[in-house]
Amino acid sequence: xxxxxxxxxxxxxxxFTVLIGLIIYSQRTxxxxxxxxxxxxxxxxxxxxxxxxxxxxEEFDAGHINGSRNxxxxxxxxxxxxxxxxxxxxxVCADGKQSMRAGMLLKSKNFVTLYVLDGGLAKWSKPLxxxx
Numbered sequence: 001x002x003x004x005x006x007x008x009x010x011x012x013x014x015x016f017t018v019l020i021g022l023i024i025y026s027q028r029t030x031x032x033x034x035x036x037x038x039x040x041x042x043x044x045x046x047x048x049x050x051x052x053x054x055x056x057x058e059e060f061d062a063g064h065i066n067g068s069r070n071x072x073x074x075x076x077x078x079x080x081x082x083x084x085x086x087x088x089x090x091x092v093c094a095d096g097k098q099s100m101r102a103g104m105l106l107k108s109k110n111f112v113t114l115y116v117l118d119g120g121l122a123k124w125s126k127p128l129x130x131x132x
Contacts, residue, residue, distance in 0.1 A: 034103040036096065036118035039125060049088030049113070054102045063121075063128035065092060073098050076105060088113040096120040 037045070051068040053060050060070040071079045073093070083089060089111060091099035099116040106114055117124065 034114050034116055036116050038118055042117045046090045049090055051090045054091055054093050054098050061131035063130050066129040073102050076102055085111055090115050092117045093120045095122050
């Protein structure tokens with residue numbers, strides 16, 4: 001029954017498939033060298049550093065993660081002096097795209113420990129604080 005199967009080829013195909021899966025997974029979760037954390041991962045670590053919401057002030061006021069500071073992406077370059085380079089920076093936005101751009105900008109300015117919320121607040125299921 002198995003005489004026509006070449007086992008080294010089967011093993012090679014299996015190893016290749018696993019490697020491709022790992023590459024796809026790592027690219028999905030670490031875009032541009034900045035880890036994109038799931039909601040659970042983000043919640044577990046966000047209080048261990050600086051939580052920065054890079055959306056516009058109006059969006060931030062409408063609802064944000066409690067404890068986050070608002071530094072809009074457009075103001076980030078001028079506001080880098082408000083960030084500590086010795087602490088992790090956790091970035092959040094509406095869908096994950098602005099926070100990834102913010103992370104790339106910060107990385108180019110030698111900030112090292114950066115994380116983004118994968119999918120942004122669109123995937124956040126916890127309550128948001130609103131500004132009165």
